[in-house]
Amino acid sequence: MKQSEEKRNGLVPLKVWLISEGSAGHISQSKGLVDALARYVSLMYDFIEVKMTLRGILRPPLRWYMKTGRHLDESLMRKCYKYGEIPGDAPDLVVSSGGKSVPFSVFVARKYQAKFIFCGLPNSYPLNWFDVILSPIQVSGHPFVITTELLLTQVTPKTVEQAALSLKQSLKLSGTEKIGTVLIGGRSRSNLFQSSDWISLAEGLNELSMKHRWKWLITTSRRTGPEAENILKNRLNPESIIDSVWWNEEPRKVLHAYLGSCDAAFVTQDSLTMISESVCSGKPTVTLKPKKVLKSKFLDPVILRQIKENRLISVNCDQLGSVDERIKHIRTLNEPLVDRYAKEVLNFLGLYKS
Numbered sequence: 001m002k003q004s005e006e007k008r009n010g011l012v013p014l015k016v017w018l019i020s021e022g023s024a025g026h027i028s029q030s031k032g033l034v035d036a037l038a039r040y041v042s043l044m045y046d047f048i049e050v051k052m053t054l055r056g057i058l059r060p061p062l063r064w065y066m067k068t069g070r071h072l073d074e075s076l077m078r079k080c081y082k083y084g085e086i087p088g089d090a091p092d093l094v095v096s097s098g099g100k101s102v103p104f105s106v107f108v109a110r111k112y113q114a115k116f117i118f119c120g121l122p123n124s125y126p127l128n129w130f131d132v133i134l135s136p137i138q139v140s141g142h143p144f145v146i147t148t149e150l151l152l153t154q155v156t157p158k159t160v161e162q163a164a165l166s167l168k169q170s171l172k173l174s175g176t177e178k179i180g181t182v183l184i185g186g187r188s189r190s191n192l193f194q195s196s197d198w199i200s201l202a203e204g205l206n207e208l209s210m211k212h213r214w215k216w217l218i219t220t221s222r223r224t225g226p227e228a229e230n231i232l233k234n235r236l237n238p239e240s241i242i243d244s245v246w247w248n249e250e251p252r253k254v255l256h257a258y259l260g261s262c263d264a265a266f267v268t269q270d271s272l273t274m275i276s277e278s279v280c281s282g283k284p285t286v287t288l289k290p291k292k293v294l295k296s297k298f299l300d301p302v303i304l305r306q307i308k309e310n311r312l313i314s315v316n317c318d319q320l321g322s323v324d325e326r327i328k329h330i331r332t333l334n335e336p337l338v339d340r341y342a343k344e345v346l347n348f349l350g351l352y353k354s
Contacts (some may be wrong), residue, residue: 014043014351015089017114019096019105020052025273027099029119029152033134034095036342041351046091050083052100057121062103067126072107080104090114093349097152099123117345119152121298132345136272136302145346146341149305150276155256156336157282164260171243173261180205180214181243181262183255183278184232190296197230197290197317202235204320204332205266209240212324217258219245223270259283264327269314272299275306280337284330285312286323 018034020027034045054062066072072109074086081104090112096105097119106129109116115131118240122133134152139145173179182205187193208214218241220229226248233246245252255277258264265278278285287303294353306312310331315323 207321
């Protein structure tokens, strides 16, 4: 690494290029790691957004070409991606998340002899393209993989607390209410939510409100769809809802503020991003399953590990009404998990002094 001694002593900032393919979830993972690195070393970063223009059938030939080790130049990248100006200063680290960002990240890492740190699963890419892999599930065959337990995220107990300040004032939350944040996704490949599940979810929330005095901050998402939203709106007791976002009608980004305002998070199990953000916020987390769930090589091991660590509990939507007492025994996070992994990355780079 260039000027390694000066960087180790904090005299020269570490230069990081954060490559984004446009996905908010992937940006959150990469930015979460970069923010954590910045808590331990001096760094400056440039944000580069790229959009892959290759159709799906053309991506395997690009991977094959790169596997041969042939020279990659910017003219090839311009044919494969849309992106703006490249920063003038060469990076020490390239950080990205999401499969579409990988070829471009490899190109700039090779060009500038920078270390490439990837947040996520490498899938079909050769492992030797990556210097460090941070994955929520185990990856074998690479010399430096950090198994992160959850997806990396910018969310920490401190960030959600700060995000909640204005919401608490505007809603006049006294701090004496028992507040639950309800994060609702939608049907996925492994979690096959149907109308009956949304009905059960609404009934379970009503039961918790009636028997245990819970009040709700509830938000749906792009994946929820109008049918599920209508079921929830028509069946939820409106007196139990403090604030709500129905994404298909009027979207608002409230997740961090909601998490900072609640006593527990209730999250549909289709989204590992929402689950990771809920657990990392330091709030007791309940994941909500539909009746029909298929096996997921990606989702299942992550959720099972969190259950084993007693950081969350998982229930079917039709069992939600009986979960109140169990919430009290969840072991929450008080410090960001991502800081632990940032230290491991910096130790690998020879830049962390404990």
